[in-house]
Amino acid sequence: MINYLKTRSKILMFSLPALVLFFSCTNLEIEPTDSLLAANFEGIRTAEEAASQVTAMYNSINGYIGDQANLYALSEVTTDEMLVPTRGSDWGDNGIWRQLHQHSWTPDHSYITNVWNQWNELQLVASEVLDSRSASSPDSRAAASFFRALAVYVILDNFGQVPIRDTEAPPLDDPAVLTGEDAIALIVSDLNDAISGLPATGPSGAENVNVSKAAARYLLAKTHLNRHIFNGTRTVDNADMARVIALVDEITADGYALEAGFFDIFRDTPDNETIWWINTQVGNRIWNGLHYNLVTPEQSGGWNGFSTLSEFYDLFEGPEENILGGTQEERRGGVPLQGEPAGADGTVDDDGDGIADGTHIGFGFLKGQQYGPTGTPLTERGGAPLVFSREFVSAVDGQPNLLDNDEITGIRVLKYNPRYGGFVSHEIFFRYSDAHLMKAEAMFRSGGDALSMVNDLRVLRGAQPLGSLSEQDLIDERGRELYIEFWRRNDLIRFGQYTRDWEFKDPAAVGNGDRELFPIPATQIILNPNLVQNPGY
Structure with missing residues (x-):
C-alpha cells in the first residue's frame, strides 16, 4: 500500500473528460483539462491560487449536487423511493432512467460514468491543494481535506475502489487503487485534519x-x-x-x-x-415531478417525470388521500385545496391576483386531485382531471409498466416548494x-x-x-x-434491503448483491490495470 498518509500528496488519474457543469455560480470551476496531472506539476505556487482552487471545488459541488441526474439519480432512482416512468416520448432517454430503477444498468451507463469522473476529479483538485509542495494556506488545506474525503467517500460508496496516485510519480504510471480499510483510512485521516482546521459554526x-x-x-x-x-x-x-x-x-x-x-x-x-447547504438552485427538486399545468408566474410548468412508489408512500401515517391540513403526519405533507391570500410568509404575488404565487402547489407527497390558485380542479393537457394516481400503467393496455404512461401516473414528491421561489439557490446536503x-x-x-x-x-x-x-x-x-436527500441507496445497503424486490425491479437483480456496487467504467479498466471490474459486470 502506498504511504498516502505520510506525504498527503496522492493524486488520482483518469482520462475521460468531465461533463459541463450546470448550476455553477461563477466560472471558477474545475475544468475538463484538470482531469490529468500535469507532467511538470510541482505544487501550487501561491496561496491565492490554492484559495481559487477551493472556490472551484465549491462551484463544482454546486453542479454535482444540483443536478437531477448523476449522483442524485444513482442515490434515489435506484431505490424504492423514486422512479421516472416514460410518459409518451417524455423521459424515454433510451431507457436510462428505467435502467436505474430496475437495476439493469450496464458499464456504459452515462450517469454512472459521470459520477466516477466528477468525484474523482474533485479528489484530484483537492489533492493538488494538499500536496506538500503547494503554497496552500491552512484554511485552504482544511477545506481541501474535507473535499478529498467527501470525494473518496462517494467513490468508495458507489464503486468500492478508489484510484490514487502519488504526484511525484511519473504521470503515465498506473494509479494505485485503494479499497476497504485503506480507503477508509484516507477518509478518516483527511476528516480529522479538516476538523482541526475548519471553523466551528452553529446554525x-x-x-x-x-x-x-x-x-x-x-x-x-x-x-x-x-x-x-x-x-x-x-x-x-x-x-x-x-x-x-x-x-x-x-x-x-x-x-x-x-x-x-x-x-x-x-x-x-x-x-x-x-x-x-449547497449554493445551487433547487428547481430540479421542484419541477422534475410536477405536472406541466402546475404553474407559477416564475415557471411555466413542471417537467412531469419523477414520482414515488406507492409502497414508499405507505410508510407514512395518515388517511389514503393527502389533503393539506388533514390528519397525516407532517412529513407526508399534502395537497392544498386552493392558494393562500397574498402576504403569506415568504411568498410574493407577482401576477397581482391577490393569491400568493405557488401556494396552490402542495408539500411532500402529491396524490389525487390537484387544484389551481382559486380552487378550480386542474386538468391534464388532454382535459381529464389532474389526479395523481398510485399506479404506473401503460396507456396502451392498462397493465403495470414503466413504458407508455400517461400524464397522471405516480405520486409526486417535493420538499422544496415554489411558493418560496422556484429556483432559489439553497439545497440542503x-x-x-x-x-x-x-x-x-x-x-x-x-x-x-x-x-x-x-x-x-x-x-x-x-x-x-x-x-x-x-x-x-x-x-x-x-x-x-x-427522502430525496441523497441517502436512500446508502441506507438500504447498510440495512441489507437494497437487493430486495420492489415494483418494476428486474427479477434477475432481486437478491443479487453484485448490484450494491456500480460497474467501473469500461474505459477506466483498460487505462488502469490496477482497477478490477466489480463482480457481475
Whole structure:
C-alpha cells in the first residue's frame, strides 16, 4: 500500500473528460483539462491560487449536487423511493432512467460514468491543494481535506475502489487503487485534519454554505456508521458505533438541534438543522415531478417525470388521500385545496391576483386531485382531471409498466416548494436530523436503547410514538425523514434491503448483491490495470 498518509500528496488519474457543469455560480470551476496531472506539476505556487482552487471545488459541488441526474439519480432512482416512468416520448432517454430503477444498468451507463469522473476529479483538485509542495494556506488545506474525503467517500460508496496516485510519480504510471480499510483510512485521516482546521459554526444560515467542523464530523460519522459495509466484513464494530455517538454529540454541542416545522427547514432561511447547504438552485427538486399545468408566474410548468412508489408512500401515517391540513403526519405533507391570500410568509404575488404565487402547489407527497390558485380542479393537457394516481400503467393496455404512461401516473414528491421561489439557490446536503438518526442507529446496533431518540423525532413530526424499536423501524424512519436527500441507496445497503424486490425491479437483480456496487467504467479498466471490474459486470 502506498504511504498516502505520510506525504498527503496522492493524486488520482483518469482520462475521460468531465461533463459541463450546470448550476455553477461563477466560472471558477474545475475544468475538463484538470482531469490529468500535469507532467511538470510541482505544487501550487501561491496561496491565492490554492484559495481559487477551493472556490472551484465549491462551484463544482454546486453542479454535482444540483443536478437531477448523476449522483442524485444513482442515490434515489435506484431505490424504492423514486422512479421516472416514460410518459409518451417524455423521459424515454433510451431507457436510462428505467435502467436505474430496475437495476439493469450496464458499464456504459452515462450517469454512472459521470459520477466516477466528477468525484474523482474533485479528489484530484483537492489533492493538488494538499500536496506538500503547494503554497496552500491552512484554511485552504482544511477545506481541501474535507473535499478529498467527501470525494473518496462517494467513490468508495458507489464503486468500492478508489484510484490514487502519488504526484511525484511519473504521470503515465498506473494509479494505485485503494479499497476497504485503506480507503477508509484516507477518509478518516483527511476528516480529522479538516476538523482541526475548519471553523466551528452553529446554525447560522448563510455561513453554512461553507464546510465547518460540524460538516466534517457529520461525514466522519457516516464513515464509521458504514465502515462494516465499506470494508466488506458486514459485522458492526462497537468502537465504530461509539465514535458515531461521540461525533454526533460534538455536533449537538455546536448548537445544532431538531427543528419543528418540517418543510420550513427547506427554505432559504436560518434553522437549527442545516449543517451544510449547497449554493445551487433547487428547481430540479421542484419541477422534475410536477405536472406541466402546475404553474407559477416564475415557471411555466413542471417537467412531469419523477414520482414515488406507492409502497414508499405507505410508510407514512395518515388517511389514503393527502389533503393539506388533514390528519397525516407532517412529513407526508399534502395537497392544498386552493392558494393562500397574498402576504403569506415568504411568498410574493407577482401576477397581482391577490393569491400568493405557488401556494396552490402542495408539500411532500402529491396524490389525487390537484387544484389551481382559486380552487378550480386542474386538468391534464388532454382535459381529464389532474389526479395523481398510485399506479404506473401503460396507456396502451392498462397493465403495470414503466413504458407508455400517461400524464397522471405516480405520486409526486417535493420538499422544496415554489411558493418560496422556484429556483432559489439553497439545497440542503447535511442535516442534523440525519445525525440524530445516525446516533440512534449506532446506539441500537451496539445494544443500547434508542427508542426515545426515535420517538423524539416522530412526535416532533406529528407521528405516533413507537412502543418498541426494530431494525425495520429504523430504516423506515430514515426514509420518512430523509427522502430525496441523497441517502436512500446508502441506507438500504447498510440495512441489507437494497437487493430486495420492489415494483418494476428486474427479477434477475432481486437478491443479487453484485448490484450494491456500480460497474467501473469500461474505459477506466483498460487505462488502469490496477482497477478490477466489480463482480457481475
